[in-house]
Amino acid sequence: MVKKQTNITELGHLQELIEQVAKLRDRQAFSSLFEHYAPLLKSYSLARDPGAYLVADELVQEVLIKVWNKAHLYDAGKANPNTWIFTLARNCRIDYLRRNGRFGNEVTSEDIFDHIEDEQSGPFEQTLQKKTSQQVQNGLGKLPAEQAQVLRKIYMEGKTQQEAALELSLPLGTVKSRIRLALQKLEIIIRGSEK
Amino acid sequence: MMPTQTIKYHPGADRLTAFSAGALPLSQALCISAHLQYCQQCRRHLTTLNQVGSQLFSDLPPMEVSDKLKNRILAQLDEPSQTKGLEQSGDSVSPDSSQQPADPHKKAAGNLPRCLNTLIPDGLKALPWKHLSPSISAAKLCNDVNGSKVEVIKIKPGGQVAAHNHTGEEITLVLEGSFSDSAGVYNRGDIIFRNKDDKHHRPIASQDAECVCLTSVEAPIQFTGFFARLFNPFIRRSHYSS
Structure with missing residues (x-):
């Protein structure tokens, strides 16, 4: 398993793939997104429930179907592709736990996260977001x-x-x-x- | 955009981190989400904290995924139910169509945070209010699996909640009006946290208006006055019965 360092170029490429899925319903682009994100999503699920491979596959499936269906809602000005996928995965996890009685049942991740007032999104925000992302990436390693x-x-x-x-x-x-x-x-x- | 200027009381860094990670009980997350809709500063913090999650996520060791899973997912892309939302929205390029509510500024009636849409679909008036005292009513919204109870509390102008201690943590978010206790004055959007170390918490609503708060209580509160103490068994029972 080779650990990949996410860099700006790679993020740009992932962003293009999401846009191709949104605009062209491009299955090849989707397939590339699968190759990149499915192994991380599986790892994310197993981090919480080691050994629960079926649960992990379910999360991979749910998140990637969301990517296909919600690609047109992705806004690069608000979040880079990794952040978008992370928040989708987090929300899927919450709803999975909720369905299985580990959380209160009445409230969904959509109630909690999707309705939060949107921030401005534009070139300035995107620059700021890239700067923060770089700062967090460098900082985490140290x-x-x-x-x-x-x-x-x-x-x-x-x-x-x-x-x-x-x-x-x-x-x-x-x-x-x-x-x-x-x-x-x-x-x-x-x-x-x-x- | 909701007013943001008067907010003085925020969730702490570690709590906002847990919120961003999706690691808070839903009862708490609901209160934080409501606060975020009033508080631009915390929304900005959340955006940054999501990037921490994002980076930790991309640093995970990738795990091998089977072709079977890939094929299963690819096959699902064709199912009509999976693409319905998209077709309905017409132009798939439009950035804020199908998945969003029809009116992006639709609130749960009045000026309530949108995270309460599901729990308060028809506005505060339509809730099943119960009088706890002449000046206080409460309406239960939901129970969390950890035993927490989420309620809306309404205090008449100048009304006072009996002095009480907390056996667990109590989170209070002001939705309308304002109230004060020995530690400060709280206005719309302010969120405060009380636990068993906070003695004799005694909130009073401001004189000029009714105060409405969203609360999440981890365990029943204990009233500390002599007469009030007599009622404690009933309070406990109502916490668990409803």
């Missing part, structure tokens, strides 16, 4: 292992902070502070503090 580990538990394994604390045998406060420290290192300044 994070202390213990901070990266907590971020992976939350984002990829879908653990709550309590679950992460339990698994790592850490106090909850330490998990919270590792998240905050990681964000600071990534130069993500979040001003909100809970009162």
Whole structure:
């Protein structure tokens, strides 16, 4: 398994593929998207449920069908292709868990995420987004292992902070502070503090 | 666009991170989502946090996928049910068609955040309100599997909630009006978090208007006044019965 470094050129190519699926219903382009994303989506699902291969295949299928059906809604000004696919995968995971009784049943991922007021999208936002993406990519590689580990538990394994604390045998406060420290290192300044 | 200027109370960095990761209980995520619709600052943070998820996602070790799965997916692209939404929208190039609500600014009636559309389809008035006291009513929206209860609470102008402690975490988001407690004044869009370490939380609605809040309570609250304490068993029962 060779680990690929996502670069700007590759993101540009993925973006073109999504646009071809949207405009031309291009199955070849879709096939290329499958080749790129299916192995990552499978990995994402297995990160939460190791050994659950059927569940993983189901997630791959659900997300990629969404890519086919929603390609025309993709807006490069708002999210790069990886971010778009990640959010689709996250939402599919939530709805899968919801259907299987791990979450409250009345509320869908669409209620939670899709209705959030859209931000402006344009050349300026796209430039800013690329800059942030680069900053996050560079920063993640330099994070202390213990901070990266907590971020992976939350984002990829879908653990709550309590679950992460339990698994790592850490106090909850330490998990919270590792998240905050990681964000600071990534130069993500979040001003909100809970009162 | 909803008003953003008066928002002072936000979710913390770690909570917004968990939201972005999809790792919050749905009852909490609903309150955060409602806050986001009022708060541009947090929406920007979310966009950045999604990029953290995106990068961690693209750094995952790729796993081999079978051709069988690929063929199964390719075969599904032809099924009419899968493309219906697209055909209905006509021009497939249009960036914001079929999947979006007909009116992008449609709210759940009045000025409610759109994440409440499903739970409050016909506006606040149509909810099954129950009086808890002369000045307070509540309407249950849903239970989360973790035992949390999501409710809308309505406090009359100047009305006061009995002093109480929390046995679990309580999240409150102001939907209309404002209220205050010993720690501050909260207006529309403000979100506050209280847990068992916060003693004698005693909210009062402002004098000039009714205050409506979305709340998610992890476990029943405990009233701390002598007479109120007598009612505690009933409070607990109603939390779990409905």
